[in-house]
Every structure is written in C-alpha cells, then in structure tokens.
Amino acid sequence: MCKRAGPAHRHALQSEAGLDAPTRPLLFAKWPNTLIGHGGEILVPQGVRTAYEAELAVVIGRRARNVTSEDALDYVAGYLCANDVSARDLQFDDGQSVRGKSLDTFCPIGPTLVPREQVSDPQNLGIKLWLNGTLMQSSSTAQTIFSVADIISYVSQTATL
Template sequence: MKFATILDGDRHRFGLVDGDALHLAPAGETLRDHLAGDLAALAQRLRGLPATPLEGVTWAPVVPDPAQILCVGLNYKDHREETRSVTGGAYPEHPIIFTRFATTLAAHGETLPIPRVSEVVDYEAELAVIIGKGGRYIAQADAMDHVAGYAPFNDISMRDWQMKADQWAPGKNFPKSAPLGPMMVTPDEVGDIGSAGIRLILDGEVMQESWLSYLIFDIPTLISYISQFLELRPGDVIATGTPGGVGFVRKPPVLLAPGKTCVVEIDGVGRLENTFAAD
C-alpha cells in the first residue's frame, strides 16, 4: 500500500495511491491519525471513495506534522571513512542521534531555498522510517511491528553551520531542508528493505549509491535504542543515515546550488525530486 499527502488549497489531505490516482480521505483526517491502526482496513475504505488523478497535484511531506524527527549520523561505514578528516575517526558504540523540527520538512517537487548565510549546502540520501504503533522500551525482536512504512528523505545539511560547534542542530534545521516523500510505502509492499538500493542523483550524475543492508545500526536496533530514552509516537520519523558520496568531502566539493536538481531513489520505496533556488 502507498499513502500520500497533498495540499488542497491551504489544507493537507491524505489518501491512498492507486496507480495514477489518489483516493482522498475526508477532509479533517490526517495520515498520522491512522498510522497506529489497521492500514489494510484503511486502504479498503479509501478505495471506495472517489479518486483524483495524481498528475498535477501539489505534494506535501507525506507526514507533514510528526511530533518527533530523529536522525542518525554516520551510519554507513563508507560515510564514516570519507568524513574521517572531519570527525577524527572516533565513533561511539551507540547510534549518533540528532533531532530536526517539523518546520524543516519539504515536499517532493518543491523548489527549495539555498540559504544566503551558508556556502556549503550538501545533500544526504536517506531512508525514512515512519512509526506506526508507538511505544517505549521496544525490544529489537518486536521493533518492526512498530513500522508503518518507509519514504525517501534528503537530509540537506548546511555544513558550515553544522561544524560551528559540537552540536549539529544549526546545520540541520534550516527551513525547507528536509524533503520527505512523495509517498509512504508499507513494509508488506517493499518486502526485504535490507535488499533495497539507495542512490542520490545530482543533475543526472549518481553521487551516492549503496544498499540498506549496509547500515551499521539496522532499523530494529535504531527503533529499540531510541525507544529507551523517549516514547515513540505514531507518525514519528527516523532518518536512518546516509551512505558515502556526500559533496563537501569531494575534491573539489560538489554542493547544492540554485538551478540544480537533486533526486533520492530507493528501490521499492520511491523517488524524491527537488530543485533549488536562491533564498
């Protein structure tokens, strides 16, 4: 099953994606309202509602209002190696977790701003895990039962602001720096997420390419670990980290700039595309 959220005037509407059509839920319902429930029953109900063509819709972040966005740093070995000169090569035994605010989210197809105060704007292709059933102290063996679905995510990073101090938050929380979507795909449709490829394409050139099986801390580990220190809630987003190939460590650096087009592709999950313009 695939679900999407669009803009209908000045309000969000979500629906079930069915081929080239979208069966919209009644106004006032949100995808987050249903993520802890029976998504198959939800899909069956939505199929009975009128459909609108996907062509020409204005996309919104698939979950536009998550209570919590948890991001994982340095979660691929090749990304750790390429950034060793910056990090010093000292890595903790546990996942590196930082947070984003929902105000940073952006949509598929949206033109995103290059901030006037940053000279090092970088891309990061990532898989976003969207939480369905919430919980605390979740065991790794039970963690996948808490996953509602997956979506592409681009953890756009202002590296000069990220590196100003030990905390990464300033470089990770500029407005419209976290496109998410266009759809959430349920685990039953994706199958073995570990076998999925992930890549980032900048102006037609592949800059990042890896597989989800290369995550240092896999999805069950991340869900269990995060749930030890906070309560996960339906609609929470966990961005699982980016593989090697980021732009700021390349020689010469390859950075985002006005006029460029960036695509995140994840096999079986979707294709997230954005262009950039001056702020």
C-alpha cells in the same frame, strides 16, 4: 524520523576518515519545519554551505516505548526516501548538529510512503540521490552501521515514538 549512520556513513567513517564506527546510534533532530515533499524547493540561505545525504526515513505508526529490536518493525507504518540536507558551516561552527540540520526545507521526503508490508527487509534497499539530474550517491541500506530495528529500539528506550 530521519536516521543517522546511513549508507555513506559506514564507508566514510571507516574507509575515508579512519574512524571507528560508533557503538551506539548517533541521533540528531529534523524538526517539522524541515519537511518538504518530493520535488519541493530546498531554500538555502545566502552564504550557507550545504551537504546532502540520501537516507531511509521510517514512519512510526503507533506509540512505541521500550520496544525490543525483535519487535521494533511491528511499530513501523512505512518507509520513505529522505534527503538529509545539512548546513555544514553552521553545524561545525559551534558543534550543534541540530542547528545545521534544522533549517526550513532541509528534509525533503517522498515521493511515496511505502507500507511496511511491502518491504520484506529494510536492510536490503537500494538508496540513491540525484542532484539536478546527476546521480550523486548510490548505495544500499545493507551498508548502514545499525539496523532500522536497532535504531527504533534504541530511541524508544528514552523517547516515546
């Protein structure tokens, strides 16, 4: 599951766009066709305008339904780096975020799944994104609007993870 409201979102929503932070997580889908491994080629259709964002991906290790925020991290198998690539023109053309975020290869992940036991606090991780060798984003999961535990709990109230 790639999550929304990542490190850049808090800053962008409040500082740059002058918008209030949402009161609940904003969800979107990244279908299996979007996933590629670390170093894989992102295939951008001709004429499509893309954007990217470094994200923390969370791998759920066992069935999770109606979990509390307090128990949510017990359901995590591990964490991955993810790149939330979006086709902004498709996304905003008709207001369908899923369409603009679900192109083939638009969610590179990796290089390594870090087991939950090796991450003492998922809200205190550095998160960076490089594009062709240039550092484009550098932040921390401490800047997220919602915690990993709160997002897992929120999603599990209506969907089985």
